[in-house]
Amino acid sequence: xxxxxxxxxxxxxxxxxxxxxxxxxxxxxxxxxxxxxxxxxxxxxxxxxxxxxxxxxxxxxxxxxxxxxxxxxxxxxxxxxxxxxxxxxxxxxxxxxxxxxxxxxxxxxxxxxxxxxxxxxxxxxxxxxxxxxxxxxxxxxxxxxxxxxxxxxxxxxxxxxxxxxxxxxxxxxxxxxxxxxxxxxxxxxxxxxxxxxxxxxxxxxxxxxxxxxxxxxxxxxxxxxxxxxxxxxxxxxxxxxxxxxxxxxxxxxxxxxxxxxxx
Ligand code: 0L1
Ligand code: MG
Numbered sequence: 502x503x504x505x506x507x508x509x510x511x512x513x514x515x516x517x518x519x520x521x522x523x524x525x526x527x528x529x530x531x532x533x534x535x536x537x538x539x540x541x542x543x544x545x546x547x548x549x550x551x552x553x554x555x556x557x558x559x560x561x562x563x564x565x566x567x568x569x570x571x572x573x574x575x576x577x578x579x580x581x582x583x584x585x586x587x588x589x590x591x592x593x594x595x596x597x598x599x600x601x602x603x604x605x606x607x608x609x610x611x612x613x614x615x616x617x618x619x620x621x622x623x624x625x626x627x628x629x630x631x632x633x634x635x636x637x638x639x640x641x642x643x644x645x646x647x648x649x650x651x652x653x654x655x656x657x658x659x660x661x662x663x664x665x666x667x668x669x670x671x672x673x674x675x676x677x678x679x680x681x682x683x684x685x686x687x688x689x690x691x692x693x694x695x696x697x698x699x700x701x702x703x704x705x706x707x708x709x710x711x712x713x714x715x716x717x718x719x720x721x722x723x724x725x726x727x728x729x730x731x732x733x734x735x736x737x738x739x740x741x742x743x744x745x746x747x748x749x750x751x752x753x754x755x756x757x758x759x760x761x762x763x764x
Pocket of ligand 1: 565566609644651
């Protein structure tokens with residue numbers, strides 16, 4: 502059930518999207534709208550998505566966020582969320598991320614699933630996801646909450662498209678049958694030094710569980726993941742703040758590397 506009216510949803514979507522496009526921070530929206538519900542929060546996110554599509558942007562994927570205990574406790578929230586990826590979020594592998602276009606970016610080591618069959622909740626489980634997966638490949642997400650000092654609650658984050666801002670994908674694609682997704686190791690280096698390490702099971706016990714959860718959350722709104730969807734599963738490691746001039750390289754067991762630089 503929603504408590505906000507259409508005008509309030511549109512106003513909050515415009516407010517958060519301007520903060521994203523102009524790279525300035527705002528206070529969390531539940532401060533001014535404490536009566537906001539989760540449904541309102543998703544309505545605001547979907548309104549931001551509609552605004553972008555109306556302007557000619559394509560939606561090129563989806564992301565799950567806050568899917569590991571490390572991330573949930575880092576951010577003080579208790580359940581995962583999802584967001585969408587617009588075409589201009591995509592940065593080429595080895596490319597440059599313009600720091601001035603963002604507020605306070607952090608990077609996360611993730612994996613992406615690309616599907617070959619639709620997934621529609623409720624009731625989607627790991628088995629359905631593995632059967633529907635075309636291939637898996639490495640991905641790095643750049644998150645950039647529009648909220649001052651990354652201070653928010655879950656409803657505010659959902660409305661803010663789950664802090665989505667940029668992503669990089671690349672490395673080597675692989676069939677799920679050839680991977681041990683739970684023990685798949687990841688090493689994150691920033692400026693040549695190891696800053697985070699992790700394994701796939703950090704994400705909800707199994708990376709495919711994150712895709713299943715996304716399909717089930719979308720199902721609650723009557724939405725589905727069509728065949729050919731690109732889905733980032735959430736961070737395997739904690740998020741690491743990046744400054745102008747920082748470069749990073751994330752090494753994925755058997756799947757190659759993803760690197761980039763903030764300029
Ligand atoms: O992708 C993520 O896990 C981020 C979700 C939003 C919370 C945050 O900004 O840390
Ligand atoms: Mg993420």
